[in-house]
Amino acid sequence: MASTTGQVIRCKAAVSWEAGKPLVMEEVEVAPPQAMEVRIKVLFTSLCHTDVYFWEAKGQTPLFPRIFGHEASGIVESVGEGVKELQPGDHVLPVFTGECKECRHCKSEESNMCDLLRINTDRGVMLNDNRSRFSINGKPIYHFLGTSTFSEYTVVHVGCVAKINPAAPLDKVCVLSCGISTGLGATLNVAKPKPGQSVAIFGLGAVGLAAAEGARMSGASRIIGIDLNPNRFDEAKKFGVTEFVNPKDHSKPIQEVIAEMTDGGVDRSVECTGNINAMISAFECVHDGWGVAVLVGVPNKDDAFKTHPMNLLNERTLKGTFFGNFKPRTDIPGVVEKYMNKELELEKFITHELPFSEINKAFDYMLQGAGLRCIIHMGE
Amino acid sequence: MSGTAGLVIPCKAAVAWEAGKPLVMERVEVAPPQAMEVRMKVKYTSLCHTDLYFWEAKGQNPLFPRIFGHEAAGVVESVGEGVSDVAVGDHVLPVFTGECGECSHCQSEESNMCDLLRINTERGVMLSDGKSRFSIDGSPINHFLGTSTFSEYTVVHAGCLVKINPLAPMDKVCVLSCGISTGLGATLNVAKPKQGSSVAIFGLGAVGLAAAEGARIAGASRIIGVDLNPNRFEEAKKFGVNEFVNPKDHDRPVQQVIAEMTNGGVDRSVECTGNINAMVSAFECVHDGWGVAVLVGVPNKDAVFMTKPINLLNERTLKGTFFGNYKPRSDLPSVVDMYMNKKLEVDKFITHRVPFSDINKAFDLMVKGEGLRCIISMEE
Numbered sequence: 001m002a003s004t005t006g007q008v009i010r011c012k013a014a015v016s017w018e019a020g021k022p023l024v025m026e027e028v029e030v031a032p033p034q035a036m037e038v039r040i041k042v043l044f045t046s047l048c049h050t051d052v053y054f055w056e057a058k059g060q061t062p063l064f065p066r067i068f069g070h071e072a073s074g075i076v077e078s079v080g081e082g083v084k085e086l087q088p089g090d091h092v093l094p095v096f097t098g099e100c101k102e103c104r105h106c107k108s109e110e111s112n113m114c115d116l117l118r119i120n121t122d123r124g125v126m127l128n129d130n131r132s133r134f135s136i137n138g139k140p141i142y143h144f145l146g147t148s149t150f151s152e153y154t155v156v157h158v159g160c161v162a163k164i165n166p167a168a169p170l171d172k173v174c175v176l177s178c179g180i181s182t183g184l185g186a187t188l189n190v191a192k193p194k195p196g197q198s199v200a201i202f203g204l205g206a207v208g209l210a211a212a213e214g215a216r217m218s219g220a221s222r223i224i225g226i227d228l229n230p231n232r233f234d235e236a237k238k239f240g241v242t243e244f245v246n247p248k249d250h251s252k253p254i255q256e257v258i259a260e261m262t263d264g265g266v267d268r269s270v271e272c273t274g275n276i277n278a279m280i281s282a283f284e285c286v287h288d289g290w291g292v293a294v295l296v297g298v299p300n301k302d303d304a305f306k307t308h309p310m311n312l313l314n315e316r317t318l319k320g321t322f323f324g325n326f327k328p329r330t331d332i333p334g335v336v337e338k339y340m341n342k343e344l345e346l347e348k349f350i351t352h353e354l355p356f357s358e359i360n361k362a363f364d365y366m367l368q369g370a371g372l373r374c375i376i377h378m379g380e
Numbered sequence: 381m382s383g384t385a386g387l388v389i390p391c392k393a394a395v396a397w398e399a400g401k402p403l404v405m406e407r408v409e410v411a412p413p414q415a416m417e418v419r420m421k422v423k424y425t426s427l428c429h430t431d432l433y434f435w436e437a438k439g440q441n442p443l444f445p446r447i448f449g450h451e452a453a454g455v456v457e458s459v460g461e462g463v464s465d466v467a468v469g470d471h472v473l474p475v476f477t478g479e480c481g482e483c484s485h486c487q488s489e490e491s492n493m494c495d496l497l498r499i500n501t502e503r504g505v506m507l508s509d510g511k512s513r514f515s516i517d518g519s520p521i522n523h524f525l526g527t528s529t530f531s532e533y534t535v536v537h538a539g540c541l542v543k544i545n546p547l548a549p550m551d552k553v554c555v556l557s558c559g560i561s562t563g564l565g566a567t568l569n570v571a572k573p574k575q576g577s578s579v580a581i582f583g584l585g586a587v588g589l590a591a592a593e594g595a596r597i598a599g600a601s602r603i604i605g606v607d608l609n610p611n612r613f614e615e616a617k618k619f620g621v622n623e624f625v626n627p628k629d630h631d632r633p634v635q636q637v638i639a640e641m642t643n644g645g646v647d648r649s650v651e652c653t654g655n656i657n658a659m660v661s662a663f664e665c666v667h668d669g670w671g672v673a674v675l676v677g678v679p680n681k682d683a684v685f686m687t688k689p690i691n692l693l694n695e696r697t698l699k700g701t702f703f704g705n706y707k708p709r710s711d712l713p714s715v716v717d718m719y720m721n722k723k724l725e726v727d728k729f730i731t732h733r734v735p736f737s738d739i740n741k742a743f744d745l746m747v748k749g750e751g752l753r754c755i756i757s758m759e760e
Contacts, residue, residue: 104643104669105669108669108670109670110669110670110695111668111669111670111695112669112695113668113669113694113695263484276689279689288491288493289484289485289488289490289491289492289493290488290489290490290491295689295692295693296693298689298693299689303688303689304686304687304688304689305686305687305688305689305692306684306685306686307684307685308683308684308685309656309659309675309678309679309683309684309685309700311700312675312685312698312699312700313675313676313678313700313701313702314493314700314702315490315491315492315493315699315700315701315702315705316700317697317698317699318692318697318698318699319692319695319697319698320689320691320692320693320694320695320696321693321695322693322694322695325695
């Protein structure tokens with residue numbers, strides 16, 4: 001690996017040339033890392049809904065050609081000037097949002113929304129010089145979320161790289177760099193249910209199931225899963241969900257149904273769909289006096305959150321979270337440890353595996369709504 | 381005092397016969413306390429906006445004749461069957477919301493919204509038998525908020541009575557049984573600003589100034605008062621307010637003005653007007669990542685709280701409070717202690733004083749918007 005230091009690396013990448021069209025395996029050139037950057041050999045990556053959303057690029061400013069991918073694990077190949085925290089050979093997770101450790105957000109105990117490195121979906125270049133590190137025959141290919149992990153090698157800002165336990169199996173913990181941590185943190189860091197409490201989880205996709213997993217780990221006595229798709233209920237039991245509610249089965253608002261089931265409301269709710277009505281229901285279904293609702297799913301730009309002020313004045317709390325409130329560099333290694341000491345179970349999230357050459361199948365699975373996480377093996 | 385135990389007490393009360401009309405000093409008969417009730421001699425009482433609101437009875441179900449008043453201090457005259465927490469001669473504050481000690485709210489660490497005794501603005505009788513303890517020539521007079529302190533004697537549920545330090549001057553601490561504790565608790569118990577933080581207070585009436593006082597006690601470095609009435613600014617300085625914003629002075633939304641003054645938003649805000657637009661502004665003016673907004677003021681029935689979901693997803697917290705989240709019996713004694721050990725200043729809230737016979741002057745002052753709290757002295 002040391003022989004490639006400072007040099008351009010030629011490798012395979014799944015390039016998206018056009019919105020919504022299958023990715024094409026190309027040979028790309030990956031420039032060496034500049035100051036405060038790290039070049040990573042990606043070993044495993046997984047597809048997350050956010051990749052699909054920006055790949056479809058419906059009604060956004062499309063930025064193509066682009067290398068998607070932001071859930072991954074790998075090994076540091078080389079580091080740029082000024083990088084002290086990482087060295088070649090370190091096992092890492094690149095993260096779509098970073099931690100400079102100097103701004104007010106990074107210094108705050110609570111926030112993980114780094115002023116410098118927080119998620120930016122519009123940017124397709126590196127901060128240092130506003131250029132891409134990827135090219136094909138001299139033509140730049142855009143980055144995505146500062147990660148671009150659908151490539152055998154990628155270049156990432158050091159603030160967006162979490163250094164993890166080298167004993168952790170990279171084909172499992174790659175999923176912790178986005179969706180699972182988002183859901184898990186929403187529950188563990190923000191909703192914080194006490195042992196024996198009741199928790200409602202809206203949306204039983206990967207993020208919602210991770211939130212349920214967090215509720216299971218917290219010792220919640222009732223984990224009520226809400227979803228419009230009854231097929232999800234069986235799978236959800238593996239994640240601690242004990243009861244199911246399908247809003248389609250009821251004529252009254254779902255928050256009323258939940259309040260009746262729970263003597264006035266659940267202690268905590270976590271909303272993982274991004275559907276604005278579900279978000280309002282998730283808030284209004286928590287118990288007055290002490291209930292806390294946490295919003296995770298991202299809605300459409302033009303949606304408005306509305307509720308009667310009484311619902312706040314009677315001591316309900318409404319919170320939102322981003323990436324489960326985990327600070328990427330500071331906190332993600334600890335999440336890996338929870339997996340290593342068997343507090344957190346990850347295998348059950350992984351329903352499919354594919355070689356890199358077949359990456360488009362992962363998109364198909366997600367579009368069909370099949371499975372939870374598909375691990376893409378880069379070496380194959 | 382024990383000479384009257386078990387007997388009807390004839391005494392003076394300021395009775396409201398009609399909505400919005402001056403109270404009339406009448407001779408009323410106050411029946412002895414029944415099971416779980418306490419009869420107390422009121423020493424001092426003060427007028428709170430809520431009395432005014434229900435006395436004006438615009439667009440509500442009017443309940444007249446009625447004895448208003450719910451901010452007061454006095455001495456226990458006699459107790460009904462089953463009452464063990466207070467005894468004859470105890471110094472007490474009656475509170476408009478109670479604490480039975482047994483329901484899930486009272487048992488919860490957080491909530492103060494007792495299932496049995498929480499505020500009920502419509503009830504004009506005692507729970508035990510559905511009847512009033514006040515009468516004039518056999519005709520019942522309605523209670524108000526279970527307190528009815530505009531009377532030399534009143535009967536209150538034992539769960540709504542707080543036993544306080546007998547050394548505390550009752551003509552000062554009477555104001556702690558409603559408005560001041562509401563504002564104070566909103567800051568100390570709910571917003572919980574850290575030392576050196578910034579706090580925005582919307583509405584500089586008694587409740588808002590109490591919230592500011594809480595921010596001062598908590599060591600906030602910037603306490604920004606927001607009010608449409610510039611005359612309030614000078615007075616507010618005594619309560620720790622060190623900056624002022626009048627929304628009328630700006631053409632852009634006040635949350636933008638505040639965000640500009642504070643590098644992105646205040647750490648905490650407390651909303652004490654009940655104006656729905658102020659409530660939304662109070663939420664949107666807190667900093668992303670860590671800001672917390674607490675709603676105190678009660679809006680119109682038809683008000684809708686509306687915000688863009690991104691304001692929650694970027695890690696702002698929205699809370700509401702009732703009576704500053706103080707559990708009346710458990711927590712108010714410590715608020716009195718805060719005054720006794722000079723941490724909390726109460727005297728500056730008291731701007732006027734009238735004898736009971738002049739109680740209508742207190743209404744005039746409040747209707748004109750003059751002063752903060754007017755103490756009505758029952759024995760003069």
